[in-house]
Amino acid sequence: MIFTGTYPPLSGVHDFAANKLNPTQATLASVLKDNGYATAAVIGSAVLDSRFGLNHGFDFYYDHFDFNRLQESNLDEMERPGNVVADVTLDWLSENYQKKFFLWMHLYDPHYPYHPPAPYSEQYKDRPYDGEIAFADAQVGRLIEFLKNKSLYRNTLIVLSGDHGESLGEHGEKTHGFFIYNATLHVPLIIHLPGGMHAKTVANPVNLADLMPTVLDALNIQIPAQVQGQSLLPLMSPKKEDNARSLYAETFLPRLHFNWSELRGVETETYHFIDAPKPELYDLRKDSGETHNLFAEKKAVAEEMRVRLAKLIQQYTAGQELAEKTGLDPALIERLKSLGYAGFSGGGNSGANSRTLPDPKDRIQTYELFSDAMADSQHGQYASSIEKLNTVLKTDPDSVPGHYLQGLNYYRTREFPKSVAELERVLQLSPDYALAAFQLGLAYDRVSNWDRAIQTLRRALELDSTNFSAAYDLGLSYLQKNMANEAAAAFRQSVTINDDYAPGHRALGELLLSQGQLDEALAELHKAAELSPEDASTHSALARALAAKGLTSEAEDEMRKAEQAPPQ
Structure with missing residues (x-):
C-alpha cells in the first residue's frame, strides 16, 4: 500500500508468504526514478528482501540477507539493527546528497521479541517495546542531523510512519496481524514539507495508501492512474478541506492460515465497523479502546457501515490483480x-x-x-x-x-x-x-x-x-x-x-x-x-x-x- 498507493483487493497481496509485487506495477520508487531521482532503500528485515518485489524502481536496494548460512539458532541475522541501517543509509547519502534523491530507511527494531540495546534496555527496563521505539527514533535523529548539517533539511520532503502498531495484549492479541482494531491500525504519520510550514495536527482519518499520491503531489509529479489513495496536501493547506472519508482495512491471516473467517472493516471519524461472523461496531468518539460493541444497539448504523464497506471492496477490486507467486525456496x-x-x-x-x-x-x-x-x-x-x-x-x-x-x-x-x-x-x-x-x-x-x-x-x-x-x-x-x-x-x-x-x-x-x-x-x-x-x-x-x-x-x-x- 505505501509504495503502490493501492489496496490489497487490487494488488492481490493479502498475505506475505504467497505473493510478490508484480514488476509491472508502478511504485513510488519507479515513478521517482523515471523523473530523474536517485533512488535507494536500506532494509532492516528479510521480510522485505528483494525477492518479494519491492526493490522495483530502486537503484540501490540494500537487503543482503544471507539466507543460505542462516540457521534456526541464529534468527537475529534475519533482522538488521537500526544503527546498522542508519550507517548504510548515511553512507549512501554521503555519496548522493547533491543529487535529487529518494531514500527509504526501513527500521524494523520495534518488533517482537523486544530487546532494545543499551542504554535503552536500562532506561526502558519495564517497557522494552518503548525502548525499541526510542532506539529507532535515535536513528531517525541521525538522519535528520545529517540533513541539517548539509543544509538540506528545510527543503527535503520527509515522511515518517509505521506500517502497523502492536496490540501488546489488547483484545488478547500480543503483536499484530490477527485483528483489525485501532491498536494496530492507528499508526504515527509525520510529514515535513519542503520550504517549511507551521506545525499542525490533522485529525482526519487517512490511510497509508495515501502516502504515494501525497509525495508525488508535493513534487508536482503526475500520479499514476492505478493509484487508489488520495493526496493529503489539501488537508495540510492553510485552508484545510473538509474531507470525510471511509477507510478500508482487512486481515486475511485467520482465513489463509487457519481456515477461520477473514476480517474486513471500514472506519469513519465516528465509527469503526468490523465485518465478522459476530459483527462489531464501535463509537470511536466515546470508546477509543474499542471495548464496547454497539452492533446490537445500533443496527441501522451498522447496516449503513456494512454498505459502505461493500462499496469500498467493489471499488478497490476494480482492475486486474497484480500479484504473482514468489517462487521461494x-x-x-x-x-x-x-x-x-x-x-x-x-x-x-x-x-x-x-x-x-x-x-x-x-x-x-x-x-x-x-x-x-x-x-x-x-x-x-x-x-x-x-x-x-x-x-x-x-x-x-x-x-x-x-x-x-x-x-x-x-x-x-x-x-x-x-x-x-x-x-x-x-x-x-x-x-x-x-x-x-x-x-x-x-x-x-x-x-x-x-x-x-x-x-x-x-x-x-x-x-x-x-x-x-x-x-x-x-x-x-x-x-x-x-x-x-x-x-x-x-x-x-x-x-x-x-x-x-x-x-x-x-x-x-x-x-x-x-x-x-x-x-x-x-x-x-x-x-x-x-x-x-x-x-x-x-x-x-x-x-x-x-x-x-x-x-x-x-x-x-x-x-x-x-x-x-x-x-x-
Whole structure:
C-alpha cells in the first residue's frame, strides 16, 4: 500500500508468504526514478528482501540477507539493527546528497521479541517495546542531523510512519496481524514539507495508501492512474478541506492460515465497523479502546457501515490483480516464519463462506498458543512446542497449521513415523497444500518408503512447479530405487527451475560421472563448485571426474580444496 498507493483487493497481496509485487506495477520508487531521482532503500528485515518485489524502481536496494548460512539458532541475522541501517543509509547519502534523491530507511527494531540495546534496555527496563521505539527514533535523529548539517533539511520532503502498531495484549492479541482494531491500525504519520510550514495536527482519518499520491503531489509529479489513495496536501493547506472519508482495512491471516473467517472493516471519524461472523461496531468518539460493541444497539448504523464497506471492496477490486507467486525456496519460507510473517498458507478454504467459519475473536487464545508453539519450534524447543500444539489440537482438531507444525517438530526430533502421520493428516484436510506435500515426501524418505516419497514429491511439484528442492529430493528418492534415468531427469528439473542451486548441480554431476558421461559431469560439478566453493563433497566429486578425464594436476588441486574445506 505505501509504495503502490493501492489496496490489497487490487494488488492481490493479502498475505506475505504467497505473493510478490508484480514488476509491472508502478511504485513510488519507479515513478521517482523515471523523473530523474536517485533512488535507494536500506532494509532492516528479510521480510522485505528483494525477492518479494519491492526493490522495483530502486537503484540501490540494500537487503543482503544471507539466507543460505542462516540457521534456526541464529534468527537475529534475519533482522538488521537500526544503527546498522542508519550507517548504510548515511553512507549512501554521503555519496548522493547533491543529487535529487529518494531514500527509504526501513527500521524494523520495534518488533517482537523486544530487546532494545543499551542504554535503552536500562532506561526502558519495564517497557522494552518503548525502548525499541526510542532506539529507532535515535536513528531517525541521525538522519535528520545529517540533513541539517548539509543544509538540506528545510527543503527535503520527509515522511515518517509505521506500517502497523502492536496490540501488546489488547483484545488478547500480543503483536499484530490477527485483528483489525485501532491498536494496530492507528499508526504515527509525520510529514515535513519542503520550504517549511507551521506545525499542525490533522485529525482526519487517512490511510497509508495515501502516502504515494501525497509525495508525488508535493513534487508536482503526475500520479499514476492505478493509484487508489488520495493526496493529503489539501488537508495540510492553510485552508484545510473538509474531507470525510471511509477507510478500508482487512486481515486475511485467520482465513489463509487457519481456515477461520477473514476480517474486513471500514472506519469513519465516528465509527469503526468490523465485518465478522459476530459483527462489531464501535463509537470511536466515546470508546477509543474499542471495548464496547454497539452492533446490537445500533443496527441501522451498522447496516449503513456494512454498505459502505461493500462499496469500498467493489471499488478497490476494480482492475486486474497484480500479484504473482514468489517462487521461494521452501526452506526459506520456513525460516521467514521466525519473523511472524510467512505462515502456513494452505490452511484456508477459499470456497467456504466466511460467515460459516469460526470468528477470530473466539480463536484468539488458540492462535496465541499456536504462535508460542511456533516460536518454541523456531528456537529448537521442540518438546515445549509439541506440548503446546497438543493443546491446540484438542481445541481445534482439524487445524491445518497445528498438524503441519507438529509434523515439522517430529521431523526435527527424528520421530519420523509421527511426522508422517501428522503430515498425512494435513493433506487429508488440505489436499492442495504444496509445502505440506513437500515435507511429507521428505518424511516418507526418512522411513524408507521410497514409493510414497516419489509419489508425494511428484505431487508437490504438480502443486508448485517452482519448488526446486522437491525436484532435487525426488531425484534422491529415485536413486534409492535404482531409477537412474528418472533421478537424472529430476536433478535436471531442479537446476532448470533454479540454475543457482548447487546441490542439484552436484547430484546431477555425480550421477553423470557414475554413468561415464564425463564432459557433462564436469560441467555440472564445475558449476556446483562455483556456487558452493566451500563444499568438500563437491570438490571431491569434481576431483574424481577430473581424474577420470586424465586431468591429474587439476584433480589434485580439487582434492586439496576438499581437504581444506570447513566442516559442514
